[in-house]
Amino acid sequence: MSAAVIKIENLVKRYHELVALDHFNLEIKEGEIFGLLGPNGSGKTTTINCILALLSFDKGNVEVFGEEMAPNKYHLKQDIGIVFQNVAVFNELTVYENIEYFCGLYIKNKQTRKQYVEEAMEFVGLNDFKSFYPKKLSGGLLRRLNIACGIAHKPKLIIMDEPTVAVDPQSRNKILEGIVELNKKGATIIYTSHYMEEVEQICTRIAIMDKGKNLAIGTKEELKMMIKTGETINMEVLEIEDKNLEEIKKLPHVYQVEYKENKLHIKCSKGKHNLIRVLDYMQTNQIAFGRVYAELPTLNDVFLEITGKELRD
Amino acid sequence: MFVRLFQYKVKRLFRTKDELFWCLVFPLILGTFFYMSFGGFQDKQETFQAINIGYITTETGKDEDFDQVLMLLSKDGKDQIVRIKTTKEEEAKKLLLDKKIAGIIYNTLEVTLTVNGEGINESILNSFLNQYIQKRETFTKIAQISPDKLNEVLELEFKDSSYLQEIRFTNASIDPMTSYYYALIAMTCLYGCFAGLSSAIDIKANMSTLASRRLVAPTNKMKIILGDFFGAVFVQFICTLITVCYIIFVLKVDMGQKINYLMLTAFVGSLIGVTTGLFIGSIGRQSENVKSAIVLAGTMVECFLSGLMVGNMKDIVERHAPIINRINPATLIVDSLYSLDIYDTYDRYMRNMISMLILATILCIGSFLAIRRERYASI
Numbered sequence: 001m002s003a004a005v006i007k008i009e010n011l012v013k014r015y016h017e018l019v020a021l022d023h024f025n026l027e028i029k030e031g032e033i034f035g036l037l038g039p040n041g042s043g044k045t046t047t048i049n050c051i052l053a054l055l056s057f058d059k060g061n062v063e064v065f066g067e068e069m070a071p072n073k074y075h076l077k078q079d080i081g082i083v084f085q086n087v088a089v090f091n092e093l094t095v096y097e098n099i100e101y102f103c104g105l106y107i108k109n110k111q112t113r114k115q116y117v118e119e120a121m122e123f124v125g126l127n128d129f130k131s132f133y134p135k136k137l138s139g140g141l142l143r144r145l146n147i148a149c150g151i152a153h154k155p156k157l158i159i160m161d162e163p164t165v166a167v168d169p170q171s172r173n174k175i176l177e178g179i180v181e182l183n184k185k186g187a188t189i190i191y192t193s194h195y196m197e198e199v200e201q202i203c204t205r206i207a208i209m210d211k212g213k214n215l216a217i218g219t220k221e222e223l224k225m226m227i228k229t230g231e232t233i234n235m236e237v238l239e240i241e242d243k244n245l246e247e248i249k250k251l252p253h254v255y256q257v258e259y260k261e262n263k264l265h266i267k268c269s270k271g272k273h274n275l276i277r278v279l280d281y282m283q284t285n286q287i288a289f290g291r292v293y294a295e296l297p298t299l300n301d302v303f304l305e306i307t308g309k310e311l312r313d
Numbered sequence: 314m315f316v317r318l319f320q321y322k323v324k325r326l327f328r329t330k331d332e333l334f335w336c337l338v339f340p341l342i343l344g345t346f347f348y349m350s351f352g353g354f355q356d357k358q359e360t361f362q363a364i365n366i367g368y369i370t371t372e373t374g375k376d377e378d379f380d381q382v383l384m385l386l387s388k389d390g391k392d393q394i395v396r397i398k399t400t401k402e403e404e405a406k407k408l409l410l411d412k413k414i415a416g417i418i419y420n421t422l423e424v425t426l427t428v429n430g431e432g433i434n435e436s437i438l439n440s441f442l443n444q445y446i447q448k449r450e451t452f453t454k455i456a457q458i459s460p461d462k463l464n465e466v467l468e469l470e471f472k473d474s475s476y477l478q479e480i481r482f483t484n485a486s487i488d489p490m491t492s493y494y495y496a497l498i499a500m501t502c503l504y505g506c507f508a509g510l511s512s513a514i515d516i517k518a519n520m521s522t523l524a525s526r527r528l529v530a531p532t533n534k535m536k537i538i539l540g541d542f543f544g545a546v547f548v549q550f551i552c553t554l555i556t557v558c559y560i561i562f563v564l565k566v567d568m569g570q571k572i573n574y575l576m577l578t579a580f581v582g583s584l585i586g587v588t589t590g591l592f593i594g595s596i597g598r599q600s601e602n603v604k605s606a607i608v609l610a611g612t613m614v615e616c617f618l619s620g621l622m623v624g625n626m627k628d629i630v631e632r633h634a635p636i637i638n639r640i641n642p643a644t645l646i647v648d649s650l651y652s653l654d655i656y657d658t659y660d661r662y663m664r665n666m667i668s669m670l671i672l673a674t675i676l677c678i679g680s681f682l683a684i685r686r687e688r689y690a691s692i
Contacts, residue, residue, distance in 0.1 A: 015691055049692055052529045054518050056688040071687040074531035082529050088522035092328040093321070101321055105530035108314065149526070 003066065005030050005157050005188045006051060011060035013046055013212070020046045021057070022212040028190060028205075033183050035203030036192040037299060043212040044192040045085065048161050051190075052082060064157070078106060081155030081187075085162040087146045089134050096121070096130045099148050106153035120152035123178060140171025147175065151182065158182060159190045164198060176202055196299040208303055215306050220299065227305040228255065229297045230270035233278055236290035237264045244285060251277050264289075314532060318540025319547070326508055326548040336508070336552040340501040341559055347497065348564045351490040363387075363396040364434045367405025367417040374422045379445060383418070394441075418442070491567065492651065494560050496621035499646035501556045502579060503615060505549030505586025506593070506608045512541040513594025513680065514601055519689045520594075521601075538684060542591065549583035569654040574662065578653070581669050582646040588676040589642065595683035612643075619643035645669050 006028040013021040021043050028034045036044045049055035050062055053071045062069045064076050089098045099117045107113040121127050124144040134142055143163060151158055160179065164172045180202055183189050193199050199206055200220050207217040216223055230253070240259060249257045253271035257264070268274040275294050282289055326332050368383065386394040398414050399405050408414045409427065415434035417427045426442050428435040448470075456463050516538055518525040527537055557579060560566045568575060593608050618641055620626045627644055630637050638644045645665045652661040 049525075052525075053688060054525055054528060055692055056690055071528075071534075074533075077529060077531040080529065082526065084522045084526060086522040088526040090325055090523070092325040097321075097324075102526065102530070104314075104317055105527065105532045 003030050004028065004063070005032075005065060006190070007061075007063040007066075008047070008051070009061045009063075011047070011050060011057055011062065013043075013050060013055065013057040020212050021050070021060075024060070024209075024212060024214055026207060026214060026217075028188065030188050031183070031186070032205055033179065033189040033191060033203045035199035035206040036190065036209060037194070037196060037199045037206055037303070038192075038209030039194055042209040044209060045161055046212070047209075048082075048159055048190070048192065051159065052080070078153075079156040081150045081153065081158040083147050083150035083158070083160040083163045085165060087134075087142050089142075089145055089149055091134050094131050094133055095126050095137070095145055095148075098134070098145060099152050102149040103152040106155075116152050116154060120148040123151075123181075124148045125174060138168075139166055140168045140174075143167050143171060143175065147178070151187075155187065157188050157190070161192050162194070163191075164193070164195065172198075196303070200299055206299070208299070208306065210303075210307050216302065223299065223302045224297045227297060227302050228269050229267050229301055229305065231268050231274055232295045232297070232301075233264075233266040233268065233275055233292070234295065235264040235266075235278075235282075235292045236262060238262055238288060238290075240264065240287055244287060247285075248278065248281060251281060254278075315536055315540050318537060319544045322512070322541045322544025323548055326511075326545065329511075332507055332511075332548075333552075336501065336504045336549060337555060340497055340504070340552075340556045343500075344494065344497055344556065344560055344564060347490075347493050348566075351493070363393045364416075364437060365398045365408075365414040366395050366438065367399045367402075367408060367414050368397045368420070369400065369402045369405060369417060370420040375420045376424050376449075378449070379420055379424050382445065383420075395438075490624075491654070492620055492624050492627075492647065494564075494566050494568070495647040495650040496616055496619050496643065497560070498553065498557060498579065498650060499582060499619055499643040500612065500616045500621055501553045502549065502582030502646055503586040503589065503612045503643055504552075505545065505583045506590030506612055507605070508545035508549055509542075509587035509590025509592075510594040510601075510604055510608055511590075512538070512545050512587070513591050513684065514604075515541065516684055517595070519598065519692050525692065534685065535681075538681065542587065545587045545591075546580075546584050549587055550580050553579040553583050568650070571653050574653050574659075575650070578646060578649045578666070581666055581673070582642070585642045585646075585669050585673045585676070588673045588680065591680040592676040592683075595680040615641050615643035619647045639668060640672065642669060642672060645672075 004027050006026065008024060008026040011021050011024040012019070024043070024047065026047070036047065038044050046055065050057050051064065051069065053062075053069045053073070064073075065079065067073065067076060069076060090101065093101060096117065099120050100113065103113050103117050103120070107116060121130065124147055126141065126144055126148060129137060129141060134145060137145060147160075147163060150160075158179075164175055167175065176198060179189055179191065191199065191203060203220070205217070205219055206223060208215045208223070216226055218226070237259070245257050245259060248254060248266060251274075253268040253274050254266055255269055256267040258267075259265075266274075266278055275292075279292070370380065383395065383397075387397050398408060402417075405414065405417045409417055409429045412429065415428065415432070416438045418438070419425045419427070424442060424446060426438055428438065452463065452466070455466055514520045514524065516524050516527065516534070518528050528534065554576065557568070557575060561568050589611070590608055593604055593611075597604075599607075617623075618626055618630055618637060621643075623629075627638065627647060630641075630644070638648070645668050649662050649665040649669075652659075652665065656662070
């Protein structure tokens with residue numbers, strides 16, 4: 001079994017009356033791409049700042065690489081890389097100088113540092129922009145520079161706090177591919193986002209957060225198993241009577257039927273042949289219907305079912 | 314590591330346009346404006362131009378003594394007070410109307426003066442004539458009443474003709490306008506506060522993400538602070554030296570011969586400028602813009618009180634609230650430069666330097682205490 005890279009126990013952080021982290025627990029194992037999923041204000045960034053020993057907390061314990069984390073634990077910090085949500089680079093330094101500056105805070109040997117900086121630039125695809133100043137870079141390239149500054153020193157643990165906010169799709173894909181590649185090279189990644197598609201795409205394990213609490217944790221399959229919905233069947237129906245809706249609701253595995261704006265949404269719990277049974281019923285009762293499609297549950301459904309609200313509310 | 318951080322701070326500051334404008338370009342522009350404004354004034358102060366007059370006299374009835382006095386005063390040379398342009402009345406009147414001469418002195422039955430307007434030259438002529446007439450009457454009366462006392466009175470007159478005595482402490486030639494350049498140098502030094510402010514903001518995780526990124530690195534916080542701090546002092550010192558060189562070598566303002574001490578003052582001044590910014594940046598949670606405004610306003614007030622806008626402001630403050638002059642960094646810098654120029658001894662200069670170093674130390678300690686905290690309550 002892999003060792004725990006991060007272990008958080010009963011972490012409580014209050015901002016006056018507001019409880020930002022409420023007895024929060026988390027354990028992240030070596031080699032994972034761990035997703036922290038939650039809406040804005042759910043406590044993701046606060047958790048990260050506590051892990052990094054930037055923020056004081058009221059109660060609990062934070063361990064990194066098996067040791068309690070503290071501001072002066074330089075040997076632990078040496079193996080951590082951070083990509084902040086806001087771009088944090090010097091506007092007066094070029095792309096190369098920025099990466100060199102931040103890498104230099106970790107790597108003292110000049111030759112090694114030079115090699116690492118060049119590798120980081122290659123990795124994020126900024127080789128052609130080496131002598132550019134950050135103000136001359138597009139939003140996507142700036143994000144890539146932000147990432148390069150955080151990972152150039154080849155850390156074992158990389159924390160990425162919403163690195164794709166306000167990024168174009170091309171740069172977003174490049175960033176996501178890069179994260180997977182870093183993981184393949186041996187880095188453990190903590191990835192926070194409120195974009196469930198991204199988390200679903202790259203994370204091996206996910207924790208769903210809201211109001212400073214860890215609501216659910218597991219692989220995406222495990223999370224989806226936790227909820228009642230197995231599949232949602234959507235149909236375009238011009239007209240349907242209430243008695244038909246009631247009869248559909250009585251079909252096996254169907255637990256919720258909703259008809260709104262000529263669209264019929266049928267939620268089924270886990271089970272086989274749900275779609276066939278619904279189609280049979282529609283044909284038998286001669287109810288005209290148009291496009292039909294079935295959806296497997298998403299993390300948003302998981303979040304919705306656990307918290308009663310949409311992830312982006 | 315320290316050297317690397319120092320180098321990067323220097324590089325960053327020299328590439329910051331705002332920083333360079335306030336710390337280098339603005340003082341050079343202001344110095345040039347001072348030069349353009351004071352240049353003409355200084356020239357007028359230095360050379361007195363003889364006053365052009367018309368002198369109308371008649372052979373009979375004229376005051377022979379006055380005639381002699383006027384001839385003496387109109388003699389070519391450095392002591393020449395008046396220049397007689399004409400002795401013809403018609404021509405003199407025309408020249409007076411054309412403002413080519415300041416006045417017409419008539420030495421006929423009476424000594425009289427005709428002027429066309431008011432001005433310094435007209436006042437000098439008027440004063441000279443009044444004084445002559447007054448003295449002539451006095452001596453004539455004494456000669457009539459007690460002729461035996463005349464010589465004694467004349468001796469006293471010449472003896473007490475000057476009521477002021479100049480006591481020189483130094484051989485330096487003091488130009489009153491130089492105090493403006495002193496205040497300009499003080500302002501340049503104190504503009505180091507911007508570099509100090511940015512140093513503080515770049516190390517406070519609750520003020521910038523950049524600071525967070527630097528603080529999560531395995532580098533001692535004090536090393537980062539000191540690298541930034543000394544980088545800022547170095548850049549400010551260079552900017553101040555360039556300003557001083559511009560004033561001395563381009564504007565040709567006499568700053569005395571004590572160049573080493575002048576450089577020391579520039580260094581300590583830059584140090585106190587940067588520490589002021591560092592201190593303001595370290596305390597409180599106001600935004601960077603608010604802190605920049607505080608720093609700028611504070612610097613301008615300090616410079617105003619040291620005489621940047623009103624030359625004798627330092628003396629006014631000294632009369633009404635001397636304590637302000639003891640703690641105002643701008644005044645301390647101005648007074649250091651002034652005392653270097655005025656006195657041959659260094660007592661007053663050293664007192665100012667020590668005051669500045671104490672202030673810088675207090676601000677430094679305050680800043681480091683505020684910044685050194687290890688974790689933040691909120692970010």
